[in-house]
Amino acid sequence: MAQFRFGSFDFPDRLIKYEGISVAPNQRQTLDSYTDMLGETHMFPVPHTKTQIKLTTLSMSGDEMRAIMSGIVDNYIDSKKRDANCTYYDDEYGEFKTGHFYLDQSLEFNRKEVDSSGKVVKYGEMQWLFIEL
Secondary structure, three states: OOOEEEOOEEOOHHHEEEEEEEEEEEEOOEOOOEEOOOOOEEOOEOOOOEEEEEEEEOOEEHHHHHHHHHHHHOOOOOOOOOEEEEEEEEOOOOEEEEEEEEEOOOOOOOEEEEOOOOOEEEEOOEEEEEEEO
8 A cells, every 4th residue: 555545546655755755643633722820721622633744756757747646636525625535654553544635735846847849748856745624
């Protein structure tokens, strides 16, 4: 199994940079937390946690990028949200989990080379951020 699956699309491990994956699992969320006059923080956690997964990909061909983006786009639940049910390895609990994630709007394509017709034939390293809803 791949380190990260977006819907049914396995993000290709071979294109992830060595030491290029970072997971912030199960980030706790609270509601109406506050610090009192003695400096003690009172937290009221909610049941749902959020995980963030950051990937750095290696340079790749235009065809490899098209395959990645096709795999991602084909698995959108809602294209406006860029979301899918994703499977990832949870380092905190040492097991694979599935959650509802979206591809962050900060995605930037790092174009390295285009051919004479303007088609991108090479992409540089890129950062990808997937955030659990």
